[in-house]
Amino acid sequence: MSEEAKVGVFVCHCGMNIAGTINVKEVVEYARTLPHVANANEYVFMCSAPGQDLIRGGIKKNGINRVVVAACSPSMHEPTFRAAMAEAGLNPYLLEMVNIREHSAWVHSHEKKRATEKTKALIRMGVAKAVLLEPLEEFRIRMQPTSLVLGGGVAGLRASLDLAERGYKVHLIEKLPTIGGRAVRLGTIAHSEISGTDLLKPVLDAVESNPNIVTYVNSELEHVDGSVGYFKAKARRNPRYVNAKCTLCEECIRVCPVEVADEYDYGLSKRKAIYLPFKEAHPHIMAIDPVACNKCGECVKVCEPGAINLEEQPQDIEIVAGGLILATGYSPYDPPIGEFGYGRSDKVLTLFQLERLLDPEGPTNGKLAVSGSVPKNIVFIMCVGSLGITENAHPYCSRMCCASSLKNMIRITQLYPDTTIYALYKDIRTYARRDEKLYELATESKIKFVNFEKTPTVNVGQVGVSVQVRDATLQENLVIPADAVILAVGMAPSEDLSKVRSVVKVGCSPEGFIREAHVKLRPVEAPADGIFLAGAITSPKNVLETSMAGSATAAKASTLFSQEEYRVEPITAQVTEELCSGCAICIAMCPYGAISRKTVGEKYRAEVDRALCKACGACVAACPSGAMQQAGFKDTQVLAQVVAISERRTGS
């Protein structure tokens, strides 16, 4: 920069903390000899009012334009001294702190002479950097206290409600024709007698009636611009073909010629192309399955209120939000055809299908009918799709399957006392306070637990199905004829994630779930600010954990929204376009997606979104042209420190 650097060095005694070990006089004398140093002072407590006056005075009277404070760790008083500088009208980022207390005095009290020498060196390095410091301005974004919630399952609903109740506006986007997600399809909720639908009905009603929540069903997120504080999102609402006039008279269903498997029942039942997703579907009107519908128009003819319009077009929706909450959930592990006989026999069902069978509102009205009759011998195979028990299985444990299997076993023994249930497990993980109870109950209710090391096999024959397993405890092979085989499948990353990742800048864990900013410390936040992760999008969770996560994201978002504006530390990366070759090396370095490639003329150039940059500097170290630099940690600034490790006078 144009004006010549005039550095003021301020050495603190910190009482005896520093002065007790380091010869401050000598250090100050030395500092005066350094290039660009206009004056050097010492004081017993630099952080005290008189101490700060020295600095302010230095700036005002002696025209100092760079400040080096040699004292304690910047984590203690950097803000103090920056404030002092600002008061004196000097940009607070023209400060370099030299940590001579923690890094010298306190750790070298046994070698006073050498500690003093080291201190001189540290100050020499500090001054060298200070000379090259540049004024920086904090970067601010006006906060838009609105959130966009993607996914209308337990997590998304919980988050939306919590935020709405705090008075923040919520835009809730759901791909399906109804909110409720997968939990509403649970036949029974553990530790209770009610079904998933019953459990969530009040939540669905609350969401629908809350004026702060705008719900978009049949809708998909298409594009997101901007960053924390001000995201600009584009969504598309696909035609439902049925509007609010619908009275649910069901005439349309009667006349509809098209019949398809009902995904709501995991294929256990059929539905028409026009249908009500489920009893408590919100909104409570019919929907037309655009894939199945052949547009024959029969339904239109019979619809008294004229609620059906087959000509309906998709609609674009624009949403501005300060924060995003991603709650796209999971997909049940879908066994490949033939794995444990799945798809080869109607006696082999997944845990999720069993839930439907046991739902009083389900396809069999709660009757456990497997290929027509109530099974006598039921074999549960646990950990299907988990703990790597098969080639196709995930390495992790899905947490919920044990408890929910046991819950269902118990229910079956209650409903059908004379069935025999075998539970083949690799490991039983009913963790935490209440689930362990299920295990106790199960063991009491004469369920046969068989532990396996070698994965069981299911044989589907003409006559029937049998399961072969080696009991690891008794060390003997069992062949169990089964009227029903229940595969306790776990949770897999949602099929929608790739779409989500193409729209929102979030990373992926090795298992394929979305990666948190920190597994333990920031479990519901994405690395990039303003993006929150609710529910099973980050890892398998049960209903309880999912609502906890939902509330947690709401809490996080509220903290964000409570600020007038979002401040970005100015030490971000910045690219000099004239020097950028568009080699794109930097882009992959950024865990926050802050760098993108823009086209200038014919050529690519890198572009940094300062709002997203967290100032790690990884892209700077990688940038092969030196076009990318980090404010406050420029190559030249750090190198000046490095060069100054030697006594050789430089830059003077």
Place this chain on the structure above:
Amino acid sequence: MSESFEPKIVVFACNWCTYAALDLAGTSRIKYPPNFLVIKVMCSGRVDPQFVLEAFRNGADGVLVAGCHPGDCHYIEGNYKALRRITLMKRMLEKFGIEKERVRLEWISASEATRFAQIANEMVEQIKALGPLAPRLEVSA
């Protein structure tokens, strides 16, 4: 001669873990030899191999690059980027004739003040044994 020789060692410390560990060493008065000159960077991922070479050129006898433990990086995986660079860097330094003991990449969390002290002592001992590097850089033309 190498008795009186006190190696000069530069530490590139990440702001969140290692720099904090050095602060902790101070507050807990853990003693270590005064051979270390600390340069703060926000993340070990900011450390450019150029810094390391320049440090040697300007009289460093050793360089310690230190950051958060894998998985604990404040910036998610900056430390892995440091790992990649320093791994390749070390191969080059060997060819230049700079002994591998002179360059170390360590993960030192904010709580590992004692560990830092122990690494510090170790490095000083090893580098003393190797002798000063500076004389070997001088070539008269």
Place this chain on the structure above:
Amino acid sequence: MTEKPKIAMYWCASCGGCEEAVVDLAEKILDVVGLVDIVFWPVAMDFKTEDVEKLPDGSITASLINGGVRVTEHKYMVEMLRRKSKIVIAYGACSSWGGVPALGNLYNTKELISRAYNEVSSLNNPEGASPQPSMDVDGTTLELPPLLPRLLPIDQVIDVDYYIPGCPPTADVTWNALKALLSGELPPKGSVIGASDKALCDQCPLNESKPDKVLIKDLKRPHQVIPDPAKCLLTQGLLCLGPATRGGCEALCVKARMPCTGCFGPLDRVTDYGAKAASFMASIIDLQDPEALEEVVDKLPDPVGTFYRYTLAASSLGGSVRGNKS
């Protein structure tokens, strides 16, 4: 008539490729000869060092020097030309950063000499003779200039005003630089002239083929893979140094389906080309497991020869620091 600018061209430890590069200006060279007075060009013109020595100091408008300083005479000549010239331009990789011959800096002069005269298989040298700085041959003392301990870029011996990069500089780059020189429209002292301010990717036809995230899992040496000619070589695991190398050649090697080896050297803000090149290359190796990483790096047994092919003499360390151990 006003006096034409006086130009001198001179070589030190160079291969002659830089001279050929100037000859490759073809018909343009006649324009140049028309515009300037060439007062010294050992290759093509009949002037003697003596004549140059007689010129008043600062009377040469510009000297273009190629080749690094390897023996004492080189040192003498560049110092002399510095005195005589207003502007000194380092022409080509060798005079700018040492070039390929600077790889000799990985060894000491003893090793260089004994390899050539006492070790190679074709020798028949029972009495182990080797070139001597001064020796008596039947009554006459013959002298040979000794090698300097290291090959040096000329700016480590004299003050250099401008640099023209390349091994060798292309005709276009040379022409651009000469135009700038003759028009007097010169950038600040110490600048590179004639070439681009951006890295080669800016000129590379394959840059568009790059994915958003440039990451690789493996390194490949050129003879180990037949690359897809439509895809960025770097993304195919080849060590293309284009991202770290100054543009100017219009990606000649890449157009021949070979990775850039960096002969146009570093960009302005880079202090050590090899370290920077290694840094970006390591950065994109998308591995976290240290063993896996070591395995990949093992596939590159010669990182120094790869990343410092042309710039070793100008690097932070300048060459091997093994000292006397070898």
Place this chain on the structure above:
Amino acid sequence: MKQVVISPITRLEGHGKIVVCLDDEGNCKKAYLQVPELRGFEKFAEGRHAEDMAQITPRICGVCPTAHHMASTKTLDDLFKVEPPDAAKKIRELVYSVFMLEDHAIHFYILGGPDFIVGPTAPRAERNVVGVVNKVGKDIALKIITMRKTLRKMNETLAGRAIHPVIGLPGGVSRPVSSEEVQQLKKIGDEAVDFGRFTLKVLKDLILSNKDYVSLITSDAYTHKTYYMGLVDEKNHVNFYDGKIRIVDPNGKEYAKFDVHEYLDQLAEHVEPWTYIKFPYLKQVGWKGFTDGEDSGITSVAPLARLNAADGMATPEAQAAYEEMFKTLGGKPVHYTLANHWARVVEMIHAAERLRELANDPEIMSPEIRKLPTETPREGIGVVEAPRGTLIHHYETDERGVIRKANLMVATQHNAARIALSVDKAARSFIRGGRIDDGMLNMVEMAFRAYDPCHACGTHSLPGSMPFMIYVYDKDGNLTDTVKRNLP
């Protein structure tokens, strides 16, 4: 006794100087050619990736980088034990022919030729490219410049670069030849052959028609009866790119014909402490000092040597020119150093014809241009005929293909001893009673230049214009006299 140092300016900084030792009568007792510079490629090749040698070794010489590139590439084929597809070999030879033609042309017209084209007795100021232009006329001069430019551009396309090419890889080349390029090449092929014919005409009209020149060429001062070496094909015809090494004795009898893998049995290098250049010689015959004849192991290379060592040329027009040359100069072998200029023109025609052949060979368009090596590398040896003579590369590597040892036997080295002979002979015959004049300088200069000694290879200076000056020292080393050319 006195010491005379003849320092060609271009060699002053260590590119070669001539020291003449006088006896007390001031007659030349002995003359030494000193090449005082070393860059140490053989050492710093160690530790490098073998495949990089094809790009590192061309930096030995920017005048004949293509020769080193090809020698290295062939050495890599041998090292990795991989046979390139035919198309690849043809593309390499195509590139090589373009290079040979262009390199010979620059020497004939710009560096060496002026002596004759303008005339050895013409004022020195005119004996340069400008003089050539005046003599042959502007448009012809332009024709020459354009031809060179076309050839250089062609190789920039085919080989990546004209100076320091990059396409060579073990097992092939990196880049195929496109159909557009082939169209261009066919055109260039024809132009090249015309250019060769034209050059031969220039040689005849301006040189051979002149009796003085011919007698100069055949004069004893430029005659040395040494062995001659060059690559030949299975018909013992000259081949630049490939073949066996053939050596004929001073009587033109075949002395040896061998595969390059046996070069260590046939050739050895002698070291003198007063120069950085090494002196190769025939191992079996042995090193007998700086003397010619059958008993001296001194052999020579470059155009004349190649023609002497072969039984003919592989292409018709070159063959005709070859026969004419030997007929005119009294049969094989020709020992006249200055005949190199003529031989060079014969080779230009050969290169041009070969270029035309390959340009018209449909196979060069084949996409089959590479085979990936699968063998573990250990040792490889390769050879080509550089414009200035036989060029041998020899690498040993570890199993990762990292160079352990490298040996480079470079064209100009082979001629070093014979050049020393020429210089010594010239000095002896012309320095009398301490009297040293221009004529002597011209003689020495021409003798020297006829070889087109690319010391960029042996050391690193370009051939060409070599003004001399002479310092005469007394025995105490005081400068008593200096003689310079072109003083007013």
